[in-house]
Amino acid sequence: MDAIKTTNLTKQYKDTLAVDNLNLTVRQGELFSLLGVNGAGKTTTIKMLSCLTAPTKGDAFLMGHSIKTDSAKIKALIAVSPQETAVAPALSVRENLELIAGIHSFSKEKQNSKIKELSTLLDLHAVIDKKASKLSGGYQRRLSIAMALISDPEILFLDEPTLGLDVIARSDLWEVIRALKGKVTVILTTHYMEEAEALSDRVAIMKNGKLLLCDTPDAIKQKADNKSFEEAFIRIVKGDLT
Amino acid sequence: MRTLTFARRNTKEILRDPLNLAFMFGFPLVLLLLFSAIQKSVPVPLFEIEVITPGITVFGLAFMTLFSATIIAKDRKSALLQRLYTTPMTAKDFILGYTLPILPIALLQAAVCYTVALVLGLKITIGFLYALLFILPISLLYIGIGLLCGSLLNDKQVGGICGALLTNLSAWLSGAWFDLNLVGGAFQKIAYALPFVHAVEMEKAALAGNLAGIFPHLWWVLGYAAVTLAAAIFFFLRQLKKQ
Numbered sequence: 001m002d003a004i005k006t007t008n009l010t011k012q013y014k015d016t017l018a019v020d021n022l023n024l025t026v027r028q029g030e031l032f033s034l035l036g037v038n039g040a041g042k043t044t045t046i047k048m049l050s051c052l053t054a055p056t057k058g059d060a061f062l063m064g065h066s067i068k069t070d071s072a073k074i075k076a077l078i079a080v081s082p083q084e085t086a087v088a089p090a091l092s093v094r095e096n097l098e099l100i101a102g103i104h105s106f107s108k109e110k111q112n113s114k115i116k117e118l119s120t121l122l123d124l125h126a127v128i129d130k131k132a133s134k135l136s137g138g139y140q141r142r143l144s145i146a147m148a149l150i151s152d153p154e155i156l157f158l159d160e161p162t163l164g165l166d167v168i169a170r171s172d173l174w175e176v177i178r179a180l181k182g183k184v185t186v187i188l189t190t191h192y193m194e195e196a197e198a199l200s201d202r203v204a205i206m207k208n209g210k211l212l213l214c215d216t217p218d219a220i221k222q223k224a225d226n227k228s229f230e231e232a233f234i235r236i237v238k239g240d241l242t
Numbered sequence: 243m244r245t246l247t248f249a250r251r252n253t254k255e256i257l258r259d260p261l262n263l264a265f266m267f268g269f270p271l272v273l274l275l276l277f278s279a280i281q282k283s284v285p286v287p288l289f290e291i292e293v294i295t296p297g298i299t300v301f302g303l304a305f306m307t308l309f310s311a312t313i314i315a316k317d318r319k320s321a322l323l324q325r326l327y328t329t330p331m332t333a334k335d336f337i338l339g340y341t342l343p344i345l346p347i348a349l350l351q352a353a354v355c356y357t358v359a360l361v362l363g364l365k366i367t368i369g370f371l372y373a374l375l376f377i378l379p380i381s382l383l384y385i386g387i388g389l390l391c392g393s394l395l396n397d398k399q400v401g402g403i404c405g406a407l408l409t410n411l412s413a414w415l416s417g418a419w420f421d422l423n424l425v426g427g428a429f430q431k432i433a434y435a436l437p438f439v440h441a442v443e444m445e446k447a448a449l450a451g452n453l454a455g456i457f458p459h460l461w462w463v464l465g466y467a468a469v470t471l472a473a474a475i476f477f478f479l480r481q482l483k484k485q
Contacts (some may be wrong), residue, residue, distance in 0.1 A: 050328045073329065080328040084321035088251055090258040095251070102247030103329050147325070 314392025
């Protein structure tokens with residue numbers, strides 16, 4: 001089964017067509033990136049897929065459930081790590097994880113085992129009792145992803161997960177994201193081309209709400225006849241392909 | 243379960259901020275001690291403890307508005323609310339989760355104020371319990387204003403509107419510090435059209451053990467609380483939909 005399938009997904013905000021008849025399919029376990037310059041429609045697409053905003057037209061199906069009619073079922077199988085770190089600042093790392101586990105009605109046992117597992121996966125042991133507001137940017141991002149992963153989502157949305165991180169923290173987080181491949185379907189948005197190239201199985205490039213191209217990073221470079229993924233992206237977005 | 247988990251988180255967020263604790267307990271107590279000291283120095287009954295304590299206690303609740311508005315506005319800004327909107331949490335979980343933790347905090351604040359007033363000379367009567375009981379509808383009013391402001395304003399605006407404007411309105415138009423009859427005119431009419439003076443009058447009657455005297459003030463407070471909470475729920479759900 002496809003993890004995500006959109007059919008003519010459209011979002012109109014007054015005079016702005018944010019997403020225009022988007023048709024794409026994401027396979028289960030795939031790491032799929034949405035790329036585009038500002039205003040391309042990436043965040044609006046994620047908001048529609050995560051049931052935060054309703055489409056004006058069209059539909060999308062997550063694990064077979066419609067975003068229009070089955071939002072409760074979809075919310076039980078997705079998790080979102082927003083662009084902002086989105087943590088509770090006065091709570092410790094452990095308490096932030098307990099908050100999300102509690103919202104998903106986990107038993108105390110399951111909650112503790114998930115916290116242990118994620119602390120190891122995201123290397124949070126050293127800061128587990130530290131207040132979220134006192135964490136470095138890198139650890140806040142890790143916590144944000146841990147909060148998204150604690151519910152064992154089938155589909156994980158990562159919106160600009162490495163924004164503002166230094167090169168080491170970014171590299172560490174890439175390892176974490178790579179470790180999710182095959183286990184969770186990950187939808188990633190990023191402005192960093194090297195990130196999309198290094199992590200993604202497939203990439204969708206959007207501009208003005210429209211899907212320009214959807215393929216593997218290598219195939220995109222080939223189509224743009226360029227060895228650099230960033231150059232290929234620029235050529236495609238600028239419409240320089242002949 | 244979800245509501246309680248979220249309510250617990252909100253309680254921790256509020257109580258772990260030292261500034262909140264200073265405003266919650268420090269400010270009303272300083273006022274109580276100050277007015278009590280002034281009263282001891284003047285020969286006329288100006289700030290008698292049984293008159294001034296209900297006013298200061300109600301005034302202290304204005305900080306509950308600030309707390310509830312701030313936490314919602316900050317959750318919106320940090321995108322924590324956006325994260326939670328994608329979980330199985332329902333609108334009821336959000337509204338109750340933001341409201342429930344503040345009620346016991348308000349009750350505790352009032353209990354501390356009245357207990358200190360006992361030390362300062364307030365006589366212990368059954369009115370003490372009535373006064374604590376009627377803090378609850380007044381708290382709902384102030385929490386409702388907080389939910390409304392938190393849903394409509396950003397965290398900086400909340401500081402200005404709830405921190406400065408509302409606390410001043412609540413102080414000057416409540417008759418907490420002075421008898422509104424002394425001012426009279428339009429000021430008094432405006433004050434009596436708003437809920438703050440009714441909240442103070444109700445608390446004074448309750449503390450005096452005069453249950454008949456809480457009317458019609460209770461209806462004013464409950465009416466404003468119902469309208470404010472309904473508006474708060476409407477605007478909270480609207481901004482949830484806007485997400």
